[in-house]
Amino acid sequence: MVVALASRVYSAFAPPKVEKRKDGAIRFGVLGAAKIAPMALITPAQSHPEVIVQAVAARDRSRAEEFAKKHGIPEVRNSYQELLDDPNIDAIFIPLPNSLHYEWAVRSIRAGKHVLLEKPSCNTSAEANILFNLPELTQSPNPPVILEAFHNRFHPAVRKFLSFIEPEHVVHVHTDSMVSWWLVNKDNIEFSYKMGGGSMMALGTYNFAMLRMIFGSEPVECVSCDVGVLGDGIHDQCDADFRAKFRFPNGGIGEAETTLRGSLLWKPSEARVTHGEVVVPDKSLPDTQEKVRTREVTLHGFIHAIIWHRIDVKDSFVVRNKKDGQPVSKWVESNSYKAYSFAEAGGKEFEGVAGEAWWMSYRYQLEAFVNRIKGRETQFWVDGQDSINQMKMLDMAYEKSGLGLRPTSEFR
Numbered sequence: 001m002v003v004a005l006a007s008r009v010y011s012a013f014a015p016p017k018v019e020k021r022k023d024g025a026i027r028f029g030v031l032g033a034a035k036i037a038p039m040a041l042i043t044p045a046q047s048h049p050e051v052i053v054q055a056v057a058a059r060d061r062s063r064a065e066e067f068a069k070k071h072g073i074p075e076v077r078n079s080y081q082e083l084l085d086d087p088n089i090d091a092i093f094i095p096l097p098n099s100l101h102y103e104w105a106v107r108s109i110r111a112g113k114h115v116l117l118e119k120p121s122c123n124t125s126a127e128a129n130i131l132f133n134l135p136e137l138t139q140s141p142n143p144p145v146i147l148e149a150f151h152n153r154f155h156p157a158v159r160k161f162l163s164f165i166e167p168e169h170v171v172h173v174h175t176d177s178m179v180s181w182w183l184v185n186k187d188n189i190e191f192s193y194k195m196g197g198g199s200m201m202a203l204g205t206y207n208f209a210m211l212r213m214i215f216g217s218e219p220v221e222c223v224s225c226d227v228g229v230l231g232d233g234i235h236d237q238c239d240a241d242f243r244a245k246f247r248f249p250n251g252g253i254g255e256a257e258t259t260l261r262g263s264l265l266w267k268p269s270e271a272r273v274t275h276g277e278v279v280v281p282d283k284s285l286p287d288t289q290e291k292v293r294t295r296e297v298t299l300h301g302f303i304h305a306i307i308w309h310r311i312d313v314k315d316s317f318v319v320r321n322k323k324d325g326q327p328v329s330k331w332v333e334s335n336s337y338k339a340y341s342f343a344e345a346g347g348k349e350f351e352g353v354a355g356e357a358w359w360m361s362y363r364y365q366l367e368a369f370v371n372r373i374k375g376r377e378t379q380f381w382v383d384g385q386d387s388i389n390q391m392k393m394l395d396m397a398y399e400k401s402g403l404g405l406r407p408t409s410e411f412r
Ligand SMILES: NC(=O)C1=CN([C@@H]2O[C@H](COP(=O)(O)OP(=O)(O)OC[C@H]3O[C@@H](n4cnc5c(N)ncnc54)[C@H](OP(=O)(O)O)[C@@H]3O)[C@@H](O)[C@H]2O)C=CC1
Pocket: 031, 032, 033, 034, 035, 036, 037, 040, 057, 058, 059, 060, 063, 094, 095, 096, 097, 098, 100, 118, 119, 120, 149, 151, 189, 195, 201, 202
């Protein structure tokens, strides 16, 4: 197991470099010399024959030059806008602070570029509503493609996990995620209100997306949202951690908790789903008895599945008398699964979906993004309405927390 992990992670971060297609490769421009850009785009692009990271722009040219040199990016532009104005650039990657996502995504779309937009897509649902309903996105022919970079949703582990879930029967979900305290400095954008900071924006949004996918619906209410702040009087509009509870249309409760000041050692994120009782047909039983199943499904590692993940499915069965509910027999069936590739995930719905065990979620995401641009089929996607709904959930939680929404841009 340790050898497999080491080999997988090594290949994920140092992937085989493939030859780029002479015609039709997508040329990316990157806005900002952001920390996440190598992992989210530059490294995954190395193994994609149809992706070339062509240029980068930073607020300060020398910073962009240094970044370009370090990551083998051939061109540097003097400003973000200059990159958007370049006719040789097909797609823009936006790993800017959250408060700038909306403006630069709108500018990119208006410049006719495809957009890979870091999560969360915007600062508020009001921004998301405008962005994902831009008229350019439905133009014909060849509308630009925009994708909120919810990388983990493209990983086979998440898709396999979802395949065990029966959304209408879900009664409770627990999700947690963390970043160790030593990875996030208080001067980072995560703690700047003006930049759209907060643990829900940075990390909790993954928990929220899991809840939305598990219930297969949108929350009707944020029942509670308790936040912790640094308490230094400077960064206190940003949640350093939170615990929220949502009610979904079927009456089920989804809980999410996250911290940006977690323990020294990493704990994989976790989503634990409890189903209510379901009567399972069983012809071998007499008419006076019924078989009932309750299922618990847990995904350990829903954000960084490439490092390690495990899916546990525990089915508890009871055969009982219909008349008085008295149990006749009880047993538990437990199984664990992993899915680093769609081939490993198995099953009809994953047949033929591309991937390698060493692909990071970002690489799976890039595959889908390119396929969309090329008009090919994509098995999984995050569409504009999905991103708008995601922002609505974040709005709900921030409103409930008392911290208030992150600032909405005045750019139109
Ligand atoms: N998908 C994932 O796994 C992750 C996604 N993210 C997301 O990516 C985005 C960027 O995060 P991260 O890479 O950690 O952030 P960084 O702080 O490393 O990068 C942000 C970039 O934004 C640019 N920028 C422009 N204006 C400002 C400003 N006023 N203040 C600060 N920076 C500015 C800077 O570019 P310049 O070089 O031009 O100065 C900087 O390089 C966020 O939206 C975050 O949520 C973050 C971590 C993981």
